[in-house]
Structures are given as C-alpha cells and as structure tokens.
Amino acid sequence: MxxxxxxxxxxxxxxxxxxxxxxxxxxxxxxxxxxxxxxxxxxxxxxxxxxxxKLSVAFVAEFSRGKSELINAVFFASYGRRMLPSAAGRTTMCPTELVYDPSLPACIRLLPIETRASAATTSDYRQRPDAWTSFNFRTDDADAVAAALARVAETREAPVAEARELGLAADDEPASTVEIPVWRHAIINFPHPLLEQGLVVIDTPGLNALGSEPELTLNLLPGADAVVFILAADTGVTLSEHEVWSEHLGGMASSHRVVVLNKIDAMWDALRTPAEIEAEIARQVDESARTLGLERDQVFALSAQKALLAKIDHDDELLARSGVGAFETALSERLVEQRQRIVRTQLALDxxxxxxxxxxxxxxxxRIVAEQLEELESLRGKNTVAVDRMLERLQNERSDFDQLVKQLVALRAVFTRLSNQVWAVLGEEAVNEAAREARDKMIQHRFSAPLRGSMHEYFDTLGERMRIAQSTLDEIQSLVNAMGKRFAVERSMTIPPAPQLKLGRYVEAIDRLRRKADAHFGALNIVTRLRANLVERFFAAMAQGVRDIFDRAGRDAEAWLDCALTPIESQVREYQRDLRRRLESIRRVHEAxxxxxxxxxxxxxxxxxxxxxxxxxxxxxxxxxxxxxTEVQPLTATDVPRMRISGSASAMVAGAAAPVPGTAG
Known part of the structure; x- marks a missing residue:
C-alpha cells in the first residue's frame, strides 16, 4: 500500500x-x-x-507529460497493469473524473462532445442522465476495465466549421478537417478502495482544454483540494506551460499546488555517473521552481512509469530511484491534512x-429547580396565608411572563420578515435573475471593453447582494441578542449571545472568480476568438461558479437562522413547563x-x-x-498510520497483471 x-x-x-x-x-x-x-x-x-x-485531486499538464501514468502509479498499481490509457501522444482527451457511487454499477459515463454547442455546463448535464452514454464493465476482468477506460482517448475527424462551432478550432485554422475528442467529459464509477473512501481523481486533457472549457478553470480546478501540475524533466517549463501556470494556477494557495518534474528516467544515461545525473535533475528542479515562483521543496522529480513498474514487480530499489515516495508524502500532506483541518474546524463550530x-x-x-426548592423550603413552618401569598405571586409571575412571551412572538414575526429579506438576495431565484440579466448584456457585446463592463456590473451586483445579506443578518443578531438580554434580566435566564455569521469568505470567493473571469477574456482572446456561443459557454461556467458560492452561503445562513432564536425559545418552553409545575406544587401544598x-x-x-x-x-x-x-499523523517512508493531537488542535480542544512497457514516463 x-x-x-x-x-x-x-x-x-x-x-x-x-x-x-x-x-x-x-x-x-x-x-x-x-x-x-x-x-x-x-x-x-x-x-x-x-x-x-470527498477528497479531490486534479492532475494538469500538457499532452504526453505522463498525467495518466502518474495516476496509474499512485492509485492503481495494485491492479498489476495500467488502468487509464497511457502511451505516446494524446491519451486522455476529455476531463475525466474517477469516483465511486455505490448506488451505480461499475461504469464509465461519457458526455458527447456535441453538447458543447449549447451553453449548458457539465454541471447542468449532471442533472440529465439521459444526455450521457454509459458503458458498464466487470471489475473482475482487467481487460474489460482497461477497454472501457480507454474510451476517454477516443477522437474523430470533424469538419473545421463544426470544430469552430464547438470551440475546438481557431478562426484561422487552414485545414478542412480537424481531429476532435468524441467526448466532452467522462465520469468513471469504480469500486476502488480509495475511491470508496471518498477520493475523487480528476485527469484533465492537455493545456489547450483549459482555455476551451471554462468550467475547468472557473469551477473544477479551484474546487479541488490539491492540484498536481506535471512537467517533463527533459523540457522543463515551456512557454505554454508557464502561461497556463500564471493564468490559471499561480493564484491558488501554495498549499493546494504540487509540481511534478516527470520522466527523470530519460536522464538515466549509462555514460554519466550517478552524481552527474543527480546534479542535472537537481538543476532542473531548481530552474523549474524559480520559473514558477515556488520553493524548491514544492517541485518533485520522479519517473511515473518506473514507479508503476516497480510497484507491479515489487522492486524496492527501482521504486526508491523513481522518486515517487516523496511526492506521495507531499500529496498526502496537502490533500489529507489540509482537508482534515478544514473539516475539523467546521465540526468544532457545529x-x-x-x-x-x-x-x-x-x-x-x-436554576429553575433550585428556585423551586428555595420557594418551598421558605414555606416550612409558615401558615396558610403565606402559602396563599406565594400562590398569588406565582400567578402574577405567569401573567407577566405571558406578556413577555407575546413580545417573543412579535420578535419571531420580525425575524421571519428579515429572514425572507436574506433569501431575497441569496436565494436561487435571485441569483439566477441576476445571471440572466448579465448574460443578455454580455451576449450583445463583441468587444472587450463593453463585455468586461457588463461582467463587472454583474460581479458588482453580486457583491451588493452579499452586503445586503450581511447587513440583514447583523440586524437579526442584534434583535435576538436584545431579547435574550431582556429574558436574562427579567427572568434570570442564562441565554448565550447568538454567534456571528460572517459572509466574508464568500465575498472573497466572488472576488477570486471575478479575477479569473477577467483574466480569461484577455484582449487577444476577445479580438481573435470571441463568438456568441463561446461567450455563452464561458458565462454559463462563470454563473455556475456563482451559484455554487451563493448556495454555500445560503446553507450557512439557513443553518444560522435555524439556530439563532432556538436558545431563547427552548428556555421559554422549559420555563413555561416549570412554571406550571411550581404552581401545581404550591396548590398541592395549599391543599395538604x-x-x-x-x-x-x-x-x-x-x-x-x-x-x-x-x-x-x-x-x-x-x-x-x-x-x-485528533488529526491523521503525517507519514514518512517507514511510518505506520497513527493518530495524534496537534498543537493547534490542542488549542481548539481547550477552546490479473499485464507487463508494463519500458518507455520513459
């Protein structure tokens, strides 16, 4: 393992x-x-x-850099053969997700490339099972599995006009036909132990797909817990790779990114000494880190093909030489530990x-029991008159309390009205309405300035909606806390103040999406490539990202609103029950x-x-x-899994095998 x-x-x-x-x-x-x-x-x-x-890791690279081979080496070597197709030239031709859903059979679901002619996103098509082509396979037949998965590499010849319509050919393409993918997106449902435990592996096609499928850069990659960017050791960072890194990956948090310098076995020259080979690999690592603006320990030199071969042949010496161990350790740190940290924080808040x-x-x-006990003990040795006075006082207390409850009912009405105002700006219909208005404006424009102006107006509207929602939530909190204080003063209740809900992280998410959208439509793209269907496809992906952000914000707001008044209402119900008990007790004492x-x-x-x-x-x-x-302990090459409590966590507590060809890769 x-x-x-x-x-x-x-x-x-x-x-x-x-x-x-x-x-x-x-x-x-x-x-x-x-x-x-x-x-x-x-x-x-x-x-x-x-x-x-879910734990999601995405692999990004130019064609023939060894993405699929690295996925095979890290996740599927135990099958004794390649599961994803990996050979010279183009292999994965469409974004491919490896997941496991126990409600579905082992299968590969494929979205036809023709769906790119519409503005609907892949996320939209996920809700339409009839749009996908599905092929089931037997997991106990390795050949059948490999044959099914090989479909992600299928291509066909298409007239250039069709390719342009699908956004897969430039306007100045001189050929009459071009090779295009058969499929737009693939989802492989596979009962692999890691996938069964919630891992999601995303294999992207070549870098050109990042520009032609906006949903990849606007939603899929930013939503991944870790992104692995793969280079070739014999080429280093090419110009196109540097552009993609700067435009799409450079702005991600450092902890989310891992860079792999693959195919170091191409440098294993028998005419050079091991020291010379190591020095050359180290030089490439240093240069790649410097070019990408990374620390050296974020770049990992390895051979995915040799790692896969070593794992299948149980060759420990070759496995160590492949360099894959350090990469796996870093990936686990960035993916598992980071994700667990997020989950722990959310669980601790709940x-x-x-x-x-x-x-x-x-x-x-x-408190209520103690007060009742004090009341009754004070009646010992007292005459009937004292008991009558106590009964009268409790009846008056109930009358006063009923008036206070009426004020709470009034607060509930205000609370409901303000909650509706929150949904009016965060709700799905409101967000879709803003998207429809912005889309209509953007489709009308063909030049960068008006287009960007419409796009910025859209994001300004989204930001204002978040501001209104935050202001309304703050008003609700003030009202709830004021009522809580009144019950505390007048009825000695212990009511904690309502916790704050801040939407700042969603405002930041919208700002990040704005920057990505702005960068996506640079002047060159606008002038040379822009067509109405491309704008629609881009906007659909952008709007899907916005919907996801507002959906998360709305779920947070719903959870907060569900809890805001509950402490008061729960204690009021408890108080009412005990007030009835107190009255009943005094009446019983009065009678006997x-x-x-x-x-x-x-x-x-x-x-x-x-x-x-x-x-x-x-x-x-x-x-x-x-x-x-308790967090998962980071692993070294000789560790066994174990648990520990970190310093930050302690503070939180205090608060059928086939041979593998020997090509480089």
Whole structure:
C-alpha cells in the first residue's frame, strides 16, 4: 500500500470513528431531552459532512507529460497493469473524473462532445442522465476495465466549421478537417478502495482544454483540494506551460499546488555517473521552481512509469530511484491534512453550537429547580396565608411572563420578515435573475471593453447582494441578542449571545472568480476568438461558479437562522413547563401541608440529577472535542498510520497483471 493510500485510509477511519461518536452523542442528548431542533440540525450537519466527505485531486499538464501514468502509479498499481490509457501522444482527451457511487454499477459515463454547442455546463448535464452514454464493465476482468477506460482517448475527424462551432478550432485554422475528442467529459464509477473512501481523481486533457472549457478553470480546478501540475524533466517549463501556470494556477494557495518534474528516467544515461545525473535533475528542479515562483521543496522529480513498474514487480530499489515516495508524502500532506483541518474546524463550530444550546438548557433546569426548592423550603413552618401569598405571586409571575412571551412572538414575526429579506438576495431565484440579466448584456457585446463592463456590473451586483445579506443578518443578531438580554434580566435566564455569521469568505470567493473571469477574456482572446456561443459557454461556467458560492452561503445562513432564536425559545418552553409545575406544587401544598416535605425531597433529587447531568454532558462533549481535534499523523517512508493531537488542535480542544512497457514516463 502506498503512503498516500495509507494516509487516505487513516483519514477515512478517523471520519468513520468520529461519525459513530457523534451519533452516540446525539442519542444521549435525545434520551435526556436535550435535542432541540437546532441541536438536531447541527448534529445532522456534522454527520452529513463526515459521511459525504470527498477528497479531490486534479492532475494538469500538457499532452504526453505522463498525467495518466502518474495516476496509474499512485492509485492503481495494485491492479498489476495500467488502468487509464497511457502511451505516446494524446491519451486522455476529455476531463475525466474517477469516483465511486455505490448506488451505480461499475461504469464509465461519457458526455458527447456535441453538447458543447449549447451553453449548458457539465454541471447542468449532471442533472440529465439521459444526455450521457454509459458503458458498464466487470471489475473482475482487467481487460474489460482497461477497454472501457480507454474510451476517454477516443477522437474523430470533424469538419473545421463544426470544430469552430464547438470551440475546438481557431478562426484561422487552414485545414478542412480537424481531429476532435468524441467526448466532452467522462465520469468513471469504480469500486476502488480509495475511491470508496471518498477520493475523487480528476485527469484533465492537455493545456489547450483549459482555455476551451471554462468550467475547468472557473469551477473544477479551484474546487479541488490539491492540484498536481506535471512537467517533463527533459523540457522543463515551456512557454505554454508557464502561461497556463500564471493564468490559471499561480493564484491558488501554495498549499493546494504540487509540481511534478516527470520522466527523470530519460536522464538515466549509462555514460554519466550517478552524481552527474543527480546534479542535472537537481538543476532542473531548481530552474523549474524559480520559473514558477515556488520553493524548491514544492517541485518533485520522479519517473511515473518506473514507479508503476516497480510497484507491479515489487522492486524496492527501482521504486526508491523513481522518486515517487516523496511526492506521495507531499500529496498526502496537502490533500489529507489540509482537508482534515478544514473539516475539523467546521465540526468544532457545529459542536460549539450544540454545546451552547444543550448547556443553556441544563443550566436553566438547575436554576429553575433550585428556585423551586428555595420557594418551598421558605414555606416550612409558615401558615396558610403565606402559602396563599406565594400562590398569588406565582400567578402574577405567569401573567407577566405571558406578556413577555407575546413580545417573543412579535420578535419571531420580525425575524421571519428579515429572514425572507436574506433569501431575497441569496436565494436561487435571485441569483439566477441576476445571471440572466448579465448574460443578455454580455451576449450583445463583441468587444472587450463593453463585455468586461457588463461582467463587472454583474460581479458588482453580486457583491451588493452579499452586503445586503450581511447587513440583514447583523440586524437579526442584534434583535435576538436584545431579547435574550431582556429574558436574562427579567427572568434570570442564562441565554448565550447568538454567534456571528460572517459572509466574508464568500465575498472573497466572488472576488477570486471575478479575477479569473477577467483574466480569461484577455484582449487577444476577445479580438481573435470571441463568438456568441463561446461567450455563452464561458458565462454559463462563470454563473455556475456563482451559484455554487451563493448556495454555500445560503446553507450557512439557513443553518444560522435555524439556530439563532432556538436558545431563547427552548428556555421559554422549559420555563413555561416549570412554571406550571411550581404552581401545581404550591396548590398541592395549599391543599395538604404534608405534601411540602415530599415535594422538597423530590426537588432535591431533581437538583442532584440535574447537576450530575450537566457534569456528564461536559465530559461527553469534551471527549467528542478531543476526537474532532485528533488529526491523521503525517507519514514518512517507514511510518505506520497513527493518530495524534496537534498543537493547534490542542488549542481548539481547550477552546490479473499485464507487463508494463519500458518507455520513459
């Protein structure tokens, strides 16, 4: 098992164990009457996040740089043969995703290239199963699997006019026919152990596809947890590769990018000493890092073909010489550790919301029981008149409390109105309306200035919608906190302030998409290549990215709104129940004095139980926080998988084989 595979397995085990712990915590809270709608929603989000978690890694390179071979070496060497086609010349001709969905058979689903004539994105077509051509295969037949997967390399000759219409030929193409891919996109559903654990592998075609399929650069690559950019050791960074890096990958976070200098076996010259060979490889690594503006330790020299051969033949010496081990370690660090860090942060926030709600209920229960106990103990030795006065005071208290509840009902009405204002700017219909208006304007323009002006207007509108949503959410928070303070003062309730929801990261995501869109339509592209269908295809991809951003923001807002009023409403319900109990207790004492001692003893038992329940909750919650903070330990070549708690996490807690040809690759 490769280091990367071990790391992914360890991460999957962490997620599974943690999901079981969260489910147990949910059952315990429910059994103790502490699972309010907000608590249930937060715990549901935590479980959905863990069970639906995906790790995505994308491979980007010019043709014949060895992308598919590297994927074979890292992920599929255990099959004893190449699974993805990898040979001289063009291999993967369309963006290809390797995933696993247990609800589907092992198959390859292919989207015909002709769909590029429409403005619909690949994401749109994912919702239309009838648009795809599907081929099932038997996973126990390696030849059948390889034959099915080879379809990603299929091409056909097309008239140049058709190729232009599909955005696959330049306006000045002199030939009468050109070779084009048969398929626009491929999704391979394969029950591989790593894919079953949530890994998604994205194999992109050559660099020219990045410009002709905007959805790749606007949505698919930015959404990947790690991007592997592959160069050839014998060529270094070519001009076209440097342009693609600068335009599409250079702006990504450094932790998301890994550069591979592949085919170092081409330098294994028998006429040179090992030291000379190593020096030449080191020089290429230094030069590539300098050209791309990277640190040297972000560039990995290796031979994917020799790594695959070594793994199939169990040749440890060749495997070490291939250099793939250091790359797998770095990939696991950037993919697994980084993704886990994000998931841990999200889980910790949801657990904090669960704790606030559950603990406020527990503290409220203790306070109410203590107040009842104090009331009844004060009646010992008192006459009937004192009991009558106590009964009258409680009845007045209920009357006053009913008035306060009416104000809470009024707040709920305001809350609903403001929530609707949030949906009016973040909702799907509002976002689609803005997209329709912008699309119509952009299609009308053929020159860069008006086109960019319309595009900037669109992004300005999106930014204003986010600003309005944030302002409304802040207003809701102020109103909720004001009401919480009033209940705290007038009824001594322990109500935590509503947590803030900041949409800044979505504003930043929109700004990043704006910069990518602006760069995509440089002056050269606008003047020489722009046609209406290309604008439509580009805009459709851009709008899909916008929808994804607003969808995430809307889900965050929905979760926040679901929880904002819950602490107050939960404690109000608890208070109302206990007020009825208090009245009933006093009436019983009023009717029979011997009931007093029995009721006092009963309340003392309730207070002891409530105190112990709070202690149990805190211990269980702390244990769950520790499990969330536990991270997958980085691996070295000799490590075995293990878990640890990092410094930052500790702070969070405190808060059928065929031979492989011997070509270079």
């Amino acid at each position: 490769s280091q990367f595979a071990r790391q992914v397995e360890d991460y999957s085990s962490w997620r599974s164990t943690l999901a079981q712990a969260i489910a147990r915590h949910r059952d315990w809270l429910s059994g103790e009457g502490l699972e309010s709608p907000a608590v249930s929603a937060a715990l549901g989000r935590m479980l959905d996040r863990l069970r639906g978690e 657990l904090a919301a669960v704790d606030r709600e559950a603990r406020s209920l527990l503290v409220g229960r203790q 004095s011997h009931e007093l001692d029995d009721r006092v003893d009963e309340l003392r038992g309730q207070l002891t139980f409530a105190t112990q329940l709070t202690t149990d909750h805190d211990a269980r919650s702390q244990e769950l926080r520790i499990q969330i903070a």
